[in-house]
Each structure stands twice: as structure tokens, then as C-alpha cells.
Amino acid sequence: MDGILTGTCSWTDPALVSSGWYPRGRRDAEGRLRHYADRFPLVEVDSTYYGMPSARNSRLWAERTPDGFRFDVKAFSLLTGHPTRPAALPADLRPALARHGGTRRTPADPAFLDEVWHRFAAALGPLRDAGRMGAVLFQLPPWAQPGPRTRAFVEECRARTRGWRVAVEFRHPGWWAEGGRADTAALLGGLGMAAVAVDTAAGLPGSLTPDVPVTSPALSVVRLHGRSAAWGTGGKEERFRHDYTEDELREWLPRVRALADRAAEVHVLFNNCCGDAAGTMAALLGQEPRTAAPTEAPGTAGPRPRSSGAHGNGAAGHTGCDTNSPDRRSAPATSGTGTQEASCPD
Helix, strand or coil: CCEEEECCCCCCHHHHHCCCCCCCCCCHHHHHHHHHHHHCEEEECCHHCCCCCCHHHHHHHHCCCCCCCEEEEECCCCHCCCCCCHHHHCCHHHHHHHCCCCCCCCCHHHHHHHHHHHHHHHHHHHHHHHCEEEEEEEECCCCCCCHHHHHHHHHHHCCCCCCCEEEEEEEHHHHHCCCHHHHHEEEEHHHHHHHHHHEECCCCCCCCCCCCCCCCCCEEEEEEECCCCCCCCCCCHHHHCCCCHHHHHHHHHHHHHHHHCCCCCCEEEEEECEEEEHHHHHHHHHCCCCCCCCCCCCCCCCCCCCCCCCCCCCCCCCCCCCCCCCCHCCCCCCCCCCCCCCCCCC
């Protein structure tokens, strides 16, 4: 369907790289992104949560993808109220983090935040200039509960991102609970920010509702995290470990189509560990993924464009659910440049 873009929350996690999905001749940094972009129109960059992005990477990503491809970029951890490691910042900003970085209870120093925001925005400039920028995703932490302080924080995020498409994922269930739903929709709608609908296991203390309204006519975002019973309590890998069945994906078809009736674009992103859900969802939506002749040994079949957020080891085109597979969520970059996505936040 026009306006619905499907993709994953990584293209470079170690398990995917080692799984065989990337054919011979396309296993270096440039080849992997070109191969992915031949098959999907959208990807989420989550390395920018764990480390500040760089203009060099943004420029290379733009050069290696076709017109119409979109990068949804996750906001840096310091800008979403999460704890931030000193190594995630450029070396010259690390001393200031200890003095001015703030805590859960106290905000960071405004001048320090100004500098971090400036560098974050400048690093994304090449993506915006090339027309590759999808949206900036603000994933707020579970302790960011509904109330004046968090509302002011969201308003400040919008003030600093004028002219950008911005999506907000609330991890505290109270934002979309019956008593606060209308206020949340009014807040995001008034700021022109897109609400993120999520898929998680139901019935858990930290479960999130999948039913989220369209709050921006330009964009709606869906992030499918899997349906692990360890959501909100287990280790990082266990929280996202789920292989979607086709029936589970079909549950989302009417929701996605309803969002598409009210928003110009809908971004559907898979952040689960295991399976080939993104390609299956694209097929269920009647979409033909991009195709291009893979550079591989004669006589071998190119893998079907199926993948998901945190791929386990598996055969080409299908990532398995190996409990010994590398967990990209526990391997953050330490350079402070956000070289590629390596991790997902809690």
C-alpha cells in the first residue's frame, strides 16, 4: 500500500551479518547497506541512542541508499532522559557530562544540553539534505510518567526539533491508559509529533497498548518489539525474544491500514529478536520489496528480503532464535560517533 514503509531496527547487528543473509560481495559496510536498501525502503538507526552520530556516517548512508529510502533515527540517550555513558560522547564533552549531565531527578545543565543538541542536529544534516531523513524517534524511559515535568520535557524536545518529523514512544503505560489517553493525544497533536504504536506481550505490568491514535497527519509509527513474557523484567535479550507468527502479524493489518487512512506515511519497524517478520509483513500488505541482482556466487539463490530487529543466527533470509546468538543490545559503540547500530535501549 502506498505510504506504508516496512523495515527493521538494524542492518548491521553481528548475528545478521554472520547469518548468511548478506551475499558474497556485499558483506562490507557499503555492501550491506546497499543490499538492505535494495530490499526494504526503511530502517531504524539505533546506534544514535548509544553514541552521538557523525556527519560522515550520515553522508555515507545517504550515498549508499536510493532516492525514497528513509532512515528513522533514534534520539541520543542524553536527549531522552536516559543514563548516558561518558564514552558515548565525543572526548571533549566527557568531562562536562559528570558535572552537568543531570540525573533522573535533576535535568542536565542547559548550556551543556545546547551543545549536545547542536552536534546531534549537525550530524544528521547530510541525511536531511539528501532527503533520506524519516523521523527522529524519542523513546522516553519507563520512569517518565504522565505529569507536568514530562510534558514540559516533550515540549522542549519539540522546540529543539522545529521542522523535523518527530515520533514519541512512551514506555510508561499511563500515557495511553484510559484516564490520560485524550490528554496525551492532545499534547502530541498540538506539537505536531507522531505517536508510536507498539506491540508487546499483553497482561504484564509494563505492557503497552497497541491502540494509539494518529496525532500527526504526516506520520504514524509502529514498532513491534515481540511478545516475550520477559518484557519489562527479563534480561535485554529475553525481553525482545519472539518469533512472530503470520497470524500475529495479520492482527496488525487492520491497525496499520487504519493508520494509513489518516497519516501520509506509516513506518512499520520490527525490533524483535528472531524471525523474518518484516518481509512477511510486507508481503501481507501486498508490497513488493525492492529487488536487485545480488552479487553472489553463481548458482546460489539470493535470500528473500526478510529480517527483524535483533536477528539471531539462521539460514540466509531467515534469522533463527538461537539463545547463544550475539545480543546487539549489550554491545554499545564506545567511539562516541555512532558508527552503526549495535544496540537497543531498555
